[in-house]
Amino acid sequence: MNALNRKTLRLSTSEEDIEKAGQIIRNGGLVAFPTETVYGLGADALNEKAVKSIYQAKGRPSDNPMIVHISDFSELDELIDASKLTEIHKLLMDKFWPGPITFVFKKSVKVPYTTTGGLETVGIRMPSDIVARKFISSSGRPIAAPSANISGRPSPTTYKDVLEDMDGRIDAVIKGSCSDVGIESTVLDLTGKIPSILRPGYITAELIYEITGIEVAVDPALLGTPDADFRPKAPGMKYKHYSPRAEVIIVDSSSLENEKNSNNETKFSQSESIKKILEKAEREGRVVEIVDYNGDSRKAAHEFFARLRDCDRRGVDIILVTALDDKGLGFSVMNRMMKSAGYSVVHI
Ligand code: TXA
Ligand code: MG
Numbered sequence: 045m046n047a048l049n050r051k052t053l054r055l056s057t058s059e060e061d062i063e064k065a066g067q068i069i070r071n072g073g074l075v076a077f078p079t080e081t082v083y084g085l086g087a088d089a090l091n092e093k094a095v096k097s098i099y100q101a102k103g104r105p106s107d108n109p110m111i112v113h114i115s116d117f118s119e120l121d122e123l124i125d126a127s128k129l130t131e132i133h134k135l136l137m138d139k140f141w142p143g144p145i146t147f148v149f150k151k152s153v154k155v156p157y158t159t160t161g162g163l164e165t166v167g168i169r170m171p172s173d174i175v176a177r178k179f180i181s182s183s184g185r186p187i188a189a190p191s192a193n194i195s196g197r198p199s200p201t202t203y204k205d206v207l208e209d210m211d212g213r214i215d216a217v218i219k220g221s222c223s224d225v226g227i228e229s230t231v232l233d234l235t236g237k238i239p240s241i242l243r244p245g246y247i248t249a250e251l252i253y254e255i256t257g258i259e260v261a262v263d264p265a266l267l268g269t270p271d272a273d274f275r276p277k278a279p280g281m282k283y284k285h286y287s288p289r290a291e292v293i294i295v296d297s298s299s300l301e302n303e304k305n306s307n308n309e310t311k312f313s314q315s316e317s318i319k320k321i322l323e324k325a326e327r328e329g330r331v332v333e334i335v336d337y338n339g340d341s342r343k344a345a346h347e348f349f350a351r352l353r354d355c356d357r358r359g360v361d362i363i364l365v366t367a368l369d370d371k372g373l374g375f376s377v378m379n380r381m382m383k384s385a386g387y388s389v390v391h392i
Contacts, residue, residue, distance in 0.1 A: 081226070124166065
């Protein structure tokens with residue numbers, strides 16, 4: 045099967061279609077499926093050839109490890125040495141699975157290096173989305189699945205987004221509903237002394253502490269930025285991910301936070317830097333879109349990737365996004381926003 049020339053079946057969420065999807069996986073094919081975070085592009089995690097075709101379909105570097113998805117705790121046994129699980133590991137799994145969090149463990153010999161990008165560890169997630177779990181279970185295999193987008197593009201949160209990038213490159217897409225969370229799972233490394241967040245997501249360090257009393261570290265790489273001054277930079281830098289065709293600029297008004305009677309709109313219109321951007325865009329005939337979640341991180345998570353794709357479809361050239369408070373879920377969404385903007389920030 046050539047990864048780049050396939051007829052992409054549109055499957056419903058009926059039992060019969062889910063069974064078909066499972067069959068495609070057993071035959072070494074590629075199926076995109078809904079999850080509560082974003083849509084995944086699935087293949088049999090233990091079939092190296094199938095996993096290689098994921099990298100091909102996405103145009104993704106093959107040293108980037110995949111998350112392995114399971115539908116039941118019993119499926120852990122062939123992926124890791126379950127006898128080595130600590131009480132902390134068990135508590136975390138018990139409280140947060142099924143759900144939007146991936147745990148990184150030492151892998152068993154059965155998991156191919158092709159799946160883990162050459163690492164001795166494997167990221168595992170049990171999604172809460174019912175269709176996702178039925179699909180995994182019907183395949184009878186652990187499912188390796190990155191987000192179902194062309195590498196570098198915003199992650200897909202609807203099956204239409206998946207088709208926009210993947211039609212003709214994969215065997216099928218399951219037409220589930222829109223992803224509820226909207227950003228990818230939290231990745232929590234459990235292989236060190238202290239659990240450490242490698243990618244922030246809906247399940248935050250604060251929430252983990254609140255629910256389990258377990259303190260987790262946050263990977264220092266997530267706290268720094270490539271430019272400590274937050275100076276606006278040209279897009280298209282090596283740090284750029286989740287990139288729409290439009291130029292994304294983050295607008296940070298936190299220094300004005302204490303000014304009374306000043307909503308974001310007034311702040312925008314009073315800012316010299318924003319005025320300059322808008323005037324220049326007008327002279328050049330470029331279309332600007334202002335995205336303001338008014339500090340609502342939940343809504344921002346749910347909508348941000350979809351909004352980027354929507355702006356592209358409507359031919360928007362510049363997207364100005366107001367920054368969120370860098371705490372809790374806001375921290376996770378800001379991680380995606382900053383990457384999509386290539387760390388380009390304007391302070392007003
Ligand atoms: O929500 C999600 O996690 C979605 C859905 C489909 O489940 N999947 C997803 O996969 O976002 P992907 O491939 O786009 O991102 C996987 C992330 C990458 O940042 C990768 O480096 C990290 O997880 N990862 C996977 N396995 C890892 C491992 N063994 N060690 C460290 N990081 C790992
Ligand atoms: Mg991805």
